[in-house]
Amino acid sequence: MVNRKVGIIGAGAVGATAAYSLSMMGVCKEIVLFDIVEGVAKGKAIDIGQSTHYAKRPTIITAADTSADVRDCDIVVITAGVPRKSDMTREDLLLINAKIIKSVVTDVMTYSPNAIIISVSNPLDVMTYVIHRMTGWSSNRIVGLSGALDGSRMAYQIYQKLGYGAGQTGTLVIGDHGQNMIPLPQKVQVGDVPTTDLLTDEEFAEIVERTKNGGAEIVGHLGTSGYYGPGRAIAHMVEAILNDSKIVVSSSVLLNGEYGYTDVTVGVPVILGKNGVEQIIEMTLDTKTRAKFKTSVESVREGIDILEKNGFFE
Numbered sequence: 001m002v003n004r005k006v007g008i009i010g011a012g013a014v015g016a017t018a019a020y021s022l023s024m025m026g027v028c029k030e031i032v033l034f035d036i037v038e039g040v041a042k043g044k045a046i047d048i049g050q051s052t053h054y055a056k057r058p059t060i061i062t063a064a065d066t067s068a069d070v071r072d073c074d075i076v077v078i079t080a081g082v083p084r085k086s087d088m089t090r091e092d093l094l095l096i097n098a099k100i101i102k103s104v105v106t107d108v109m110t111y112s113p114n115a116i117i118i119s120v121s122n123p124l125d126v127m128t129y130v131i132h133r134m135t136g137w138s139s140n141r142i143v144g145l146s147g148a149l150d151g152s153r154m155a156y157q158i159y160q161k162l163g164y165g166a167g168q169t170g171t172l173v174i175g176d177h178g179q180n181m182i183p184l185p186q187k188v189q190v191g192d193v194p195t196t197d198l199l200t201d202e203e204f205a206e207i208v209e210r211t212k213n214g215g216a217e218i219v220g221h222l223g224t225s226g227y228y229g230p231g232r233a234i235a236h237m238v239e240a241i242l243n244d245s246k247i248v249v250s251s252s253v254l255l256n257g258e259y260g261y262t263d264v265t266v267g268v269p270v271i272l273g274k275n276g277v278e279q280i281i282e283m284t285l286d287t288k289t290r291a292k293f294k295t296s297v298e299s300v301r302e303g304i305d306i307l308e309k310n311g312f313f314e
């Protein structure tokens, strides 16, 4: 990738934090921000651009006046969407965000036809599915942020229990990026030591619960959802793709027979490299985890069905 240009559509809290993380890491040459609300992308591009004075490597941060100016990107990150308001049902939110994604994706297809898309807007797995259906692109080119974030939240919870091993902890979370996600703390290691030698069953249960509620806990304190965790996790994925690192990270991807499912998007471990999803890794799941995975897949399918019933894909 010669230019290493990243487009970020939706310059809200998550999109801007992803841009800031990327610029501090210095992994791309250029970042272009776009937001539907006038002034947002411009203001943040200036602010982040000025912060890059102290970064290790320069990154050019620009704001696009129109979506047509987000062009020729190697990667496009989509964080555009609206948060759920008190008078909105889950179905209302789904339809509103799906419509936003539809319009955004049409522009990405026109102006960055060779990009890899990282999908971030919620409900994550369903929005990732929408992008697959809208683009019809090869499935490796579309990848949803799920396990990179949920896994970092799980590692944080493990650290809260142990008080050591920061940065040395595995991050395995599969399933949907919602209430049916499946954190697997008992499957990871801390500094190469299996967590099963370090934590009790009660502690595992608590880690699982707190990981699942990781986003809600932040909302409880802040009144708004988190953005440092998501922003940095997006940057982790972008870096892996631009550098062709071939790291293993759980992500929401379109299954085509893997784990026994087809035509649904859900979080599983994948290898991320220059082609996006280089490979889906099929882990052996025990009976209990398989049942949880089924529930998770079904919850994503419910969302897809709502869109189908409302004629969204016609």
Ligand code: APR
Binding pocket: 009, 010, 011, 012, 013, 014, 015, 034, 035, 036, 037, 040, 079, 080, 081, 082, 083, 100, 103, 104, 120, 121, 122, 123, 225, 226, 227, 230
């Ligand atoms: N094109 C471009 N930007 C858009 C569009 C659109 N069609 N529609 C909405 N936006 C912008 C909004 O103006 C807003 O600035 O998307 C941005 C979303 O930012 P925030 O409301 O701050 O939400 P944020 O916390 O960043 O979350 C973004 O990521 O994690 C998910 O659930 C979260 O779906 C949400 C998304």
